[in-house]
Amino acid sequence: MLQLAGVLADETHPAELTLKSLDPHEHAVVARGERRFALDLNWSGVRRLCHQPGCDNQPVDNQIVVCTEHLAQCDVHALLTMTRESGHYAAPETDPALLEGLPEPDLLVTAAVGIGAYTEVVQAWLDTCFIPLNEIDDMLFTEDRALAMRHSLERERLRLDRVAGKEARRLRGDTRMCQACGTQLLGWDMRAHPLYCSRACSPAHPPAPFLAAFPV
Ligand SMILES: [Zn+2]
Numbered sequence: 001m002l003q004l005a006g007v008l009a010d011e012t013h014p015a016e017l018t019l020k021s022l023d024p025h026e027h028a029v030v031a032r033g034e035r036r037f038a039l040d041l042n043w044s045g046v047r048r049l050c051h052q053p054g055c056d057n058q059p060v061d062n063q064i065v066v067c068t069e070h071l072a073q074c075d076v077h078a079l080l081t082m083t084r085e086s087g088h089y090a091a092p093e094t095d096p097a098l099l100e101g102l103p104e105p106d107l108l109v110t111a112a113v114g115i116g117a118y119t120e121v122v123q124a125w126l127d128t129c130f131i132p133l134n135e136i137d138d139m140l141f142t143e144d145r146a147l148a149m150r151h152s153l154e155r156e157r158l159r160l161d162r163v164a165g166k167e168a169r170r171l172r173g174d175t176r177m178c179q180a181c182g183t184q185l186l187g188w189d190m191r192a193h194p195l196y197c198s199r200a201c202s203p204a205h206p207p208a209p210f211l212a213a214f215p216v
């Protein structure tokens with residue numbers, strides 16, 4: 001319980017701790033607000049759980065609060081929330097080169113491609129993690145630093161475009177026709193799900209069942 005108290009010490013939301021399930025020989029699942037924890041009753045350890053109720057996997061990290069399996073089932077609202085959290089967490093790096101190639105945006109944009117939300121998610125990542133293009137000159141006073149930030153931003157966008165393109169090819173597989181209108185699929189419209197020719201044809205993704213965990 002002392003470990004749990006430590007884990008909860010940084011929690012800011014006042015909420016009751018509630019017991020969700022108890023297996024006397026294995027572990028108890030407790031929840032505080034939307035956060036869930038497993039208490040291992042054999043070795044007294046505490047670990048965070050994926051936000052999806054009933055899921056026993058660990059979340060990716062403290063910002064991407066679901067496991068990789070449930071990340072692929074998130075809706076755009078949940079993905080954007082986690083992308084901004086993750087970007088803010090990474091952003092204190094002052095050297096823009098250190099913000100390039102982090103693993104978190106790869107996971108987030110890969111999930112986003114599967115719901116036709118790549119453009120929103122990649123933009124949210126770049127806007128929170130890097131200084132937005134139109135604010136660079138105002139925020140970075142030396143020309144060298146402004147140029148370095150511009151180059152890092154452009155390289156990271158291109159890199160994430162490639163990560164997303166690879167996932168789009170994987171999802172498209174041998175499909176040759178738009179699944180809605182039957183048009184031949186040539187390139188991939190990054191605003192659309194890879195199985196559809198355009199955003200207009202892409203189906204709306206259903207809200208994730210754990211949507212309540214992601215306040216606007
Ligand atoms: Zn999960």
Ligand SMILES: [Zn+2]
Pocket residue numbers: 178179180181182183196197198201
């Ligand atoms: Zn179409």
